[in-house]
Amino acid sequence: MARVLGTSIKRREDPALITGRGKYTDDLQAAGMAHAAIVRSPYAHARIRGIDTSAAEALPGVLAVLTARDVAAAGIPGVVPVGWLLPDLKTPAHPMIAADTVRHVGDAVAVVVAEDRYLARDAAERVAVDYEPLDAVADVVAALEDGAPAVHEEAPGNVAFDWEIGDSESVDAAFASAANTVELDLRNNRLIPHAIEPRAVLASFDSSTGEMTIHMTSQNPHVHRLLMTLASLGMPEHKVRIVAPEVGGGFGSKIHHYADEAIVGLCSMKLDRPVKWAATRTETNLTDAHGRDHSTHCALALDADGRITGLRVDTAAAMGAYLSTFAPAVPTYLYGTLMSGQYDIPAIHCHVTGVFTHTAPVDAYRGAGRPEATYVVERLMHLAGEATGLGPVEVRRRNFVPADAFPYQTQVALAYDSGNYGPAMDRALEMIGYDDLRTEQASRRGNGGGKLIGIGFSSYIEACGLAPSAVVGSLGAQAGQWESADVRVHPTASVTVYTGSSSHGQGHETTFSQIVADKLGIAPEAVEVIHGDTDLVQFGMGTYGSRSAAVGGSAIVKSVEKIIEKGKKIAAHLLEASAEDLEFEDGSFRVAGSPDRALALGDVALQAYLAHNYPDDLEPGLSATSFYDPANFTYPFGTHVCVVEVDTETGSIDLLRYAAVDDVGNVINPMIVDGQLHGGLAQGIGQALWENAVYDDSGQLVSGSLMDYAVPKIHNLIPFELDRTTTPCPHNPLGVKGVGEAGAIASPAAVVNAVVDALAPFGISHIDMPLTPEKVWRAVNG
Amino acid sequence: MYPAQFDYRRAGSVDEALGLLQEHEDAKLMAGGHSLIPMMKLRLAQPPVVIDIGRLDELKGIAEAGGSVRVGSLTTHADIAASDVLAAHCPVLAEAAGHIGDAQVRNRGTIGGNIAHADPGSDIPPVLVLLGASVHLQSPSGTRSVAAGDFFQDLLMTDVGEDEILTHVDVPALGAGTGSAYLKFEHPASGYAVVGAAASVTVQNGRCTAAGLVVGGVGAVPTAVDVSSLVGTDLSDDAIAAAASGLDAEDPIGDIFASGDYRVHVGKVYGKRALAAARDRA
Numbered sequence A: 001m002a003r004v005l006g007t008s009i010k011r012r013e014d015p016a017l018i019t020g021r022g023k024y025t026d027d028l029q030a031a032g033m034a035h036a037a038i039v040r041s042p043y044a045h046a047r048i049r050g051i052d053t054s055a056a057e058a059l060p061g062v063l064a065v066l067t068a069r070d071v072a073a074a075g076i077p078g079v080v081p082v083g084w085l086l087p088d089l090k091t092p093a094h095p096m097i098a099a100d101t102v103r104h105v106g107d108a109v110a111v112v113v114a115e116d117r118y119l120a121r122d123a124a125e126r127v128a129v130d131y132e133p134l135d136a137v138a139d140v141v142a143a144l145e146d147g148a149p150a151v152h153e154e155a156p157g158n159v160a161f162d163w164e165i166g167d168s169e170s171v172d173a174a175f176a177s178a179a180n181t182v183e184l185d186l187r188n189n190r191l192i193p194h195a196i197e198p199r200a201v202l203a204s205f206d207s208s209t210g211e212m213t214i215h216m217t218s219q220n221p222h223v224h225r226l227l228m229t230l231a232s233l234g235m236p237e238h239k240v241r242i243v244a245p246e247v248g249g250g251f252g253s254k255i256h257h258y259a260d261e262a263i264v265g266l267c268s269m270k271l272d273r274p275v276k277w278a279a280t281r282t283e284t285n286l287t288d289a290h291g292r293d294h295s296t297h298c299a300l301a302l303d304a305d306g307r308i309t310g311l312r313v314d315t316a317a318a319m320g321a322y323l324s325t326f327a328p329a330v331p332t333y334l335y336g337t338l339m340s341g342q343y344d345i346p347a348i349h350c351h352v353t354g355v356f357t358h359t360a361p362v363d364a365y366r367g368a369g370r371p372e373a374t375y376v377v378e379r380l381m382h383l384a385g386e387a388t389g390l391g392p393v394e395v396r397r398r399n400f401v402p403a404d405a406f407p408y409q410t411q412v413a414l415a416y417d418s419g420n421y422g423p424a425m426d427r428a429l430e431m432i433g434y435d436d437l438r439t440e441q442a443s444r445r446g447n448g449g450g451k452l453i454g455i456g457f458s459s460y461i462e463a464c465g466l467a468p469s470a471v472v473g474s475l476g477a478q479a480g481q482w483e484s485a486d487v488r489v490h491p492t493a494s495v496t497v498y499t500g501s502s503s504h505g506q507g508h509e510t511t512f513s514q515i516v517a518d519k520l521g522i523a524p525e526a527v528e529v530i531h532g533d534t535d536l537v538q539f540g541m542g543t544y545g546s547r548s549a550a551v552g553g554s555a556i557v558k559s560v561e562k563i564i565e566k567g568k569k570i571a572a573h574l575l576e577a578s579a580e581d582l583e584f585e586d587g588s589f590r591v592a593g594s595p596d597r598a599l600a601l602g603d604v605a606l607q608a609y610l611a612h613n614y615p616d617d618l619e620p621g622l623s624a625t626s627f628y629d630p631a632n633f634t635y636p637f638g639t640h641v642c643v644v645e646v647d648t649e650t651g652s653i654d655l656l657r658y659a660a661v662d663d664v665g666n667v668i669n670p671m672i673v674d675g676q677l678h679g680g681l682a683q684g685i686g687q688a689l690w691e692n693a694v695y696d697d698s699g700q701l702v703s704g705s706l707m708d709y710a711v712p713k714i715h716n717l718i719p720f721e722l723d724r725t726t727t728p729c730p731h732n733p734l735g736v737k738g739v740g741e742a743g744a745i746a747s748p749a750a751v752v753n754a755v756v757d758a759l760a761p762f763g764i765s766h767i768d769m770p771l772t773p774e775k776v777w778r779a780v781n782g
Numbered sequence B: 001m002y003p004a005q006f007d008y009r010r011a012g013s014v015d016e017a018l019g020l021l022q023e024h025e026d027a028k029l030m031a032g033g034h035s036l037i038p039m040m041k042l043r044l045a046q047p048p049v050v051i052d053i054g055r056l057d058e059l060k061g062i063a064e065a066g067g068s069v070r071v072g073s074l075t076t077h078a079d080i081a082a083s084d085v086l087a088a089h090c091p092v093l094a095e096a097a098g099h100i101g102d103a104q105v106r107n108r109g110t111i112g113g114n115i116a117h118a119d120p121g122s123d124i125p126p127v128l129v130l131l132g133a134s135v136h137l138q139s140p141s142g143t144r145s146v147a148a149g150d151f152f153q154d155l156l157m158t159d160v161g162e163d164e165i166l167t168h169v170d171v172p173a174l175g176a177g178t179g180s181a182y183l184k185f186e187h188p189a190s191g192y193a194v195v196g197a198a199a200s201v202t203v204q205n206g207r208c209t210a211a212g213l214v215v216g217g218v219g220a221v222p223t224a225v226d227v228s229s230l231v232g233t234d235l236s237d238d239a240i241a242a243a244a245s246g247l248d249a250e251d252p253i254g255d256i257f258a259s260g261d262y263r264v265h266v267g268k269v270y271g272k273r274a275l276a277a278a279r280d281r282a
């Protein structure tokens, strides 16, 4: 039978999605369904003096108007919790509905439920909130200044946490004796995730059973159930079912537990009928957790041979108005620990201050900490190439962790399990035609034209599939980081897989079916994959951090292995052989050395359920559940090269080429892997060139609509040139790593390095993202 | 994005639409709806009544007569971009229409709605001003026409009266030896023009006999640049650059993407490039 692992079979998800038959949360209808509209603060910071709901309540068809008072009266916990604790982390309460103070534009102050959606919006406009506006601070640096308006009394100086990793003394020593140093002040721009499907929820409480079913846009339904019941609604966990129907992208924004979903749950409980809410694009932009938003000073020390001797990083990371679900982990354990990049760096120190600001919260967004770290390291490597005269390629090569040094212990906690960085760089240079490009660059510079080209590199490391649970727990996670799989072989040898990795566009149903089909020697069509429903799936941690193949896929493999082991015992009994003598290959159990003594999987499965002729010591049935807790992260890596043309007269940038060589370990479905890279590259290039969440000084989001916030469109991009090297992950059964975030992690630095490279004749060494034409033009013109 | 309550009326004729306008205070005409509906969804516009004129065939179409091209106000951007008549007589208008939004927007949006809405980043207004087009309006008391240069009054403000419907624009055909071009510096988010430069030059016997340049996106209304210095020259790059650098806007508009100063700068660069492209096509 032809192998299905490693082949680009088409995504089974697509026929429904592209013919409009996919059912998203907002497509769902329930009998008696009412609609919620949330009243939000127009101020970044204000005291609520009073709320008059009477005009809204007076509108015919309005069913309820709830405020913080009703949350209190309901006797529920009523808060939105943070799920990752750091030492001395300030954890001011985040009430579901603001009681006396609002802390960002979009903070919920009331909710209206009405018979239809339009009415709910009309009524929401009639809720009169008496605000006393207060001074606000939206900028991460300004928030740390003396006298800045305080976001929370409990957090003096707006400091949420103060965290460090590495050894500052050895770094100081490295700088003291360095032959060369480079340093940089940079901003990592704030981004809005922009999943195509805005967040939505349909909560259906039934007082006769005390049960609540919540359909919602979730990347991790079990985690949402836990947080929703424990911290917000105070319901028993077993009485709540969370279902994620089709989910139209998330990029992290649908990991987090938000106030809005809990508010709608409360409305349903109060009214004892289904209530639906779907965010408008404007609401999504104001309330989805944003990404990035760092201000960083960083420096690199090198010896006379261009070898790195020390790296120092000091970052102020915005948390926004409240700590979102995983927010404290993102600029710490997913950032500081990545600072060694692909390099053998003997001394590293990274200090991070988490900062409250009067803005939407900041949390994990595609890459989550790793793009920010890669940007720091790879921008510095570019500067190091210039300062040492070695250029971007040689300075990197000289500092790569050597292929024979794995497993490699970095100075910032992570131990890289495997890697081989040189070949990815070699291949990228070959694909891009590096020497010819440099010749072309020189000739353009020579002839004095206004259009210069630049070549930028980014050799990145990623850490995906956060693990193992005991370690992440010791670092503050309030959740495990394993994944579960229940694999059931039916009597006819078709299979249903129940996985805790719920998909929101990635194609899990296709790839997971490939894994099972390959291992069991059956057709992928014979495998059904069920996910995204807490009543159907045992438990699961969800889909984020590029974990699904490495962790979720491995859990599936473990279950399949258990099934094969059991199948061998059944087959041995039927074939009157010893189980040790049986092998399983291409879908049948065979006695080693006697090829004619064999039973197909289907024969064994049927017997497992009949249990007529069956081993005494074996339970009937052929299914297995596994909870797989990985031994380590996986460490994908690669080198990306971007070529740009800069019009120095206007500052406009044209992408000319983009080549990416990634090593994501073994590949299950190359087409899906390429697709993940394409999407990640679009987002990373978007961050470098266009995307920017801008708050003005009063805390208003001035890039709150798609008229101002530039998400890349297809015509802004170019065909990407992709290739791979393959260094399998040594510690999981599939040898896979992860690919969901690689594109977004690597690309910002590649693009910015290319632009800066183009502008080297002007003495420009840095421009902050996004590289808008005006910024580039101003840099060129002093 | 849920608009406030409104009533919807569909007009079967221009006269009926004019009557409905009289009847309903603060009513809004709807052509393609591509500017009006977004405003209503954001509740920036809350007209009590929307009068749909989108199906009035009498206001659609492109026809040449007596040295000018008449474009009905309900003609879509897609039809303008694909028009042979315009390609022959006013190619720069077709070129500009082809730069608007995406295919869906061009299939719905109309020239009348575009200029009546008068967004400073619209592609059509600078072209109409460049070409010396006239805008024709009808009200219960009759018809009148106004020069495109006078039609645009301020940000989102035009000469259309509350009781008037824009029926068509008349665009003078470009003469022999004339080249024209529209160059757009696109906003990466909205797709509208940050700056749009419309230029034309007429060349006879190697000498420039007429030249025009109008830049959109810099001011609240299209900014005409005096490029008469080009007349009599051979349209050298230097002469063109010098002429385009005459772009002046007293109070340039700006946003978080592009400041006023920068828009003026880009206006000069794009003006220069549009003039050069027009010269090369003359």
Ligand SMILES: Cc1cc2nc3c(=O)[nH]c(=O)nc-3n(C[C@H](O)[C@H](O)[C@H](O)COP(=O)(O)OP(=O)(O)OC[C@H]3O[C@@H](n4cnc5c(N)ncnc54)[C@H](O)[C@@H]3O)c2cc1C
Residues within 6 Å of the ligand: B028, B029, B030, B031, B032, B033, B034, B035, B036, B037, B038, B073, B074, B077, B099, B100, B101, B102, B105, B108, B109, B110, B111, B112, B113, B114, B115, B116, B117, B121, B122, B123, B124, B160, B164, B165, B166, B167, B190, B191, B192, B193
């Ligand atoms: C996604 C998107 C991208 C766009 N990109 C661009 C772009 O790149 N460049 C660009 O120039 N434009 C762009 N537009 C705007 C587009 O061109 C619109 O179609 C146009 O601005 C309005 O035309 P409409 O027919 O849809 O008018 P409507 O939205 O129906 O009306 C707009 C206004 O004009 C009034 N009006 C309409 N017709 C008449 C009439 N005959 N008489 C009097 N008043 C009238 C209406 O009352 C209303 O106030 C974009 C629009 C969208 C939605």
